[in-house]
Amino acid sequence: MSEPAVLAVEEVSRSFGKLQAVQPINLAVHAGQVTGIIGPNGSGKTTLFNCLSGVLRPSSGRVLLRGENMTGKRPHLFARKGLGRTFQIATPFLSMSVLENLLVAEAVADTDASRQKAACILERLRLTRLSDQSAGNLSGGQMKLLELGRILMCDPVLVLLDEIGAGVHPNLKNVIAESVRHYRDQGVAFLLIEHDMEFIQDVCDDIIVMAYGEVIARGRFDEVTRHPRVIDSYLGAELET
């Protein structure tokens, strides 16, 4: 039998009162695959992530992680099953050092092995020289890298990144892109929300476009960016400027 999808989303929707923030969506994410989600502000991207990580209960549908039905389960159970997630606003433990922020992420904190693993991750994220700095002294972009580092400490099988590149210096964005590619090559699956089309083109295998809570297009970068509805509802404004 072939491996189940790392993440299977079956008819997942979410409403808030009368507002249908996410219309029923189906998608599957496989090991070693990077899927991008793009779409205008308010199109339901973060709400979808919240449904896929246990932060919100979907109004309908099922979420399966590595074949297990996780619908309605709490976020820590998603994490235990191998899901790592960053939030639109990075929230490291500000009073702890950069290194300590990585060590708290490990179930067995502060062993020689976990320190070595943390050192490797900090190196990859170019944060080594800041290891002993308080996380509160980091720039916004560095905090985003640190949040990614905290997730990587837990050996995730699936990583959800919510606008990790927003407000980040292009050099740091390249570091994020390199890390995504590195872990993808190790078999990690990524689902990432991003507005920066260059970043999307750079790292994503497949792209899903949302508007008004609905998937309006999906496919390769060249396919979706040529799609008339995508140009109309999302890219049009960008092309005019």
Ligand SMILES: Nc1ncnc2c1ncn2[C@@H]1O[C@H](COP(=O)(O)OP(=O)(O)OP(=O)(O)O)[C@@H](O)[C@H]1O
């Ligand atoms: N907890 C909530 N209660 C009520 N409405 C909500 C809630 N969370 C989101 N919404 C609404 O759902 C819609 C989708 O919001 P969401 O944050 O998912 O969009 P988004 O695509 O992530 O936007 P952005 O690009 O600005 O981050 C919006 O109309 C938003 O106001």
Ligand SMILES: [Mg+2]
């Ligand atoms: Mg959002």
